Amino acid sequence: MQDQSEIIRLEADAVNSARTRQPLYAPRRKIFPKRASGDFRRFKWIVMAITLGIYYLTPWLRWDRGPFAPDQAVLIDLVNRRFYFFFIEIWPQEFFFVAGLLVMAGIGLFLVTSTVGRAWCGYTCPQTVWVDLFLVVERAIEGDRNARIKLDAAPWSCRKIVTRVIKHTIWLCIAVATGGAWIFYFADAPKLVADFVTGAAVASAYMTVAILTATTYTLGGLMREQVCTYMCPWPRIQAAMLDETSLTVTYNDWRGEPRSRHAKRMALAGKSVGDCVDCDACVAVCPMGIDIRDGQQLECITCALCIDACDGVMDKLGKERGLISYTTLNDYNANMALATAGGTRLVNPALVRDPDGRLSNKVAHISLRKLFRLRTLIYLGVWSAIGLFMVYALLTRNRLELNVLHDRNPQFVVLSDGSIRNGYTLKLLNMVPRQRSVRLSLKGALPAASMSVLGSGKPEGGAFDIELEPDRLKTIKVFVRQAAGQAAAPFQEFKFVIEDNAGGERADYTATFNAPETAQ
Ligand code: SF4
Numbered sequence: 001m002q003d004q005s006e007i008i009r010l011e012a013d014a015v016n017s018a019r020t021r022q023p024l025y026a027p028r029r030k031i032f033p034k035r036a037s038g039d040f041r042r043f044k045w046i047v048m049a050i051t052l053g054i055y056y057l058t059p060w061l062r063w064d065r066g067p068f069a070p071d072q073a074v075l076i077d078l079v080n081r082r083f084y085f086f087f088i089e090i091w092p093q094e095f096f097f098v099a100g101l102l103v104m105a106g107i108g109l110f111l112v113t114s115t116v117g118r119a120w121c122g123y124t125c126p127q128t129v130w131v132d133l134f135l136v137v138e139r140a141i142e143g144d145r146n147a148r149i150k151l152d153a154a155p156w157s158c159r160k161i162v163t164r165v166i167k168h169t170i171w172l173c174i175a176v177a178t179g180g181a182w183i184f185y186f187a188d189a190p191k192l193v194a195d196f197v198t199g200a201a202v203a204s205a206y207m208t209v210a211i212l213t214a215t216t217y218t219l220g221g222l223m224r225e226q227v228c229t230y231m232c233p234w235p236r237i238q239a240a241m242l243d244e245t246s247l248t249v250t251y252n253d254w255r256g257e258p259r260s261r262h263a264k265r266m267a268l269a270g271k272s273v274g275d276c277v278d279c280d281a282c283v284a285v286c287p288m289g290i291d292i293r294d295g296q297q298l299e300c301i302t303c304a305l306c307i308d309a310c311d312g313v314m315d316k317l318g319k320e321r322g323l324i325s326y327t328t329l330n331d332y333n334a335n336m337a338l339a340t341a342g343g344t345r346l347v348n349p350a351l352v353r354d355p356d357g358r359l360s361n362k363v364a365h366i367s368l369r370k371l372f373r374l375r376t377l378i379y380l381g382v383w384s385a386i387g388l389f390m391v392y393a394l395l396t397r398n399r400l401e402l403n404v405l406h407d408r409n410p411q412f413v414v415l416s417d418g419s420i421r422n423g424y425t426l427k428l429l430n431m432v433p434r435q436r437s438v439r440l441s442l443k444g445a446l447p448a449a450s451m452s453v454l455g456s457g458k459p460e461g462g463a464f465d466i467e468l469e470p471d472r473l474k475t476i477k478v479f480v481r482q483a484a485g486q487a488a489a490p491f492q493e494f495k496f497v498i499e500d501n502a503g504g505e506r507a508d509y510t511a512t513f514n515a516p517e518t519a520q
């Protein structure tokens with residue numbers, strides 16, 4: 001075992017723990033998280049780079065859809081009521097795809113939370129990611145924890161003013177970029193950026209950027225952990241999703257207690273002593289300002305930075321990593337039973353170690369098999385089934401639609417030759433970004449009927465070719481006529497059919513032909 005003198009002791013208070021936290025309206029005690037390093041911190045850097053990269057860069061990706069559709073890969077086109085996502089184009093009547101995605105996101109969140117706890121909060125929540133980004137700036141300008149604490153406590157001076165101005169200016173730039181990136185999802189990004197800087201953009205664009213700049217700066221830069229502690233409902237909701245087999249960041253007091261800053265002296269005096277050397281490294285790195293050794297807390301976002309900090313301490317002490325670790329309640333209880341001889345005595349860390357001083361094989365560890373249980377498999381099954389159904393629906397959806405409105409007043413007209421005519425308004429929807437020629441015909445119970453299309457300049461017939469513009473709805477007026485004595489009933493069902501002349505898609509609509517009672 002190495003000498004504990006190598007361990008840097010930090011004086012860090014858990015200022016945001018429920019037991020020490022100030023009442024809501026008392027001034028907030030600032031948190032100055034120390035920079036952490038380790039596997040989880042590295043993983044967080046990667047997730048941060050990916051999520052920020054996706055958010056800021058996606059509107060600039062191009063996707064060639066031909067001359068009749070925008071070439072922005074991801075675009076919410078509110079004016080034309082379309083959602084473009086690479087090769088997918090969603091029309092308003094296909095909104096169920098978006099609803100399906102939201103349902104999948106919800107079930108995915110259940111799956112992740114029940115399996116690995118608050119991974120969303122600790123790694124990918126926008127609040128976490130942007131606070132992390134703002135902290136990077138703060139550390140780069142003001143220094144790490146001790147330097148920031150010192151600067152904060154120092155009286156105002158030229159240096160302090162300049163430092164603060166630089167920090168807040170960069171924060172504001174990030175906030176403006178964040179608000180700016182958001183509006184690029186709703187219009188062609190290169191054009192909008194040019195319009196925006198020249199003052200030619202619509203007022204709503206400026207208002208959206210102003211609101212998002214203010215919220216990003218306030219929530220990410222100024223309020224930070226207060227958003228998670230007081231404003232976000234998710235920590236409260238997810239408590240219902242966790243069970244004894246969910247992973248949570250846990251201080252393993254069954255090997256850490258009794259903690260001591262003088263472990264060697266205690267051991268020499270024959271006293272039982274745990275692995276925790278009470279260095280407060282785990283408290284100093286915590287962005288939420290809590291002490292994980294106080295047990296599970298609502299404030300903990302499971303970012304695992306305390307694991308990195310403590311693992312660093314254990315490495316220096318030559319002890320096994322994992323004094324703080326991702327653990328399930330089941331494993332924790334099993335290990336606690338081991339350390340307390342089945343709950344018959346106080347924690348004795350010697351009981352979890354073999355005579356050679358290594359952790360006993362009886363100590364329970366997490367494994368993938370434990371994580372994937374019936375509950376998570378059901379979530380995974382439902383999530384996958386919805387996903388597969390959506391992919392199937394997407395691949396087989398029809399890009400040609402037909403809707404028909406029968407004239408109501410009058411429902412039919414008896415012409416001078418005794419024939420009966422019904423009028424219809426047809427809406428033909430071409431949902432692909434290219435011109436199409438479709439053939440309109442009648443099918444079903446009107447074998448002797450003929451049709452005319454208003455404004456086509458063509459004589460009555462059984463079928464008509466109609467040109468459809470790319471990505472557009474076309475409305476036409478159609479008359480269907482049956483000769484005198486041909487109407488077999490007052491209400492006859494038949495179908496309007498449109499078929500792509502290039503082959504493939506077709507759509508139909510069942511309509512009725514109305515005739516007077518006396519016509520049969
Ligand atoms: S206690 Fe640990 S895991 Fe929880 S928020 Fe603090 S550093 Fe992150």
Ligand code: SF4
Pocket residue numbers: 251256275276277278279280281282283293309310313323324
């Ligand atoms: S749990 Fe680890 S990091 Fe925290 S005080 Fe104990 S030894 Fe230090």
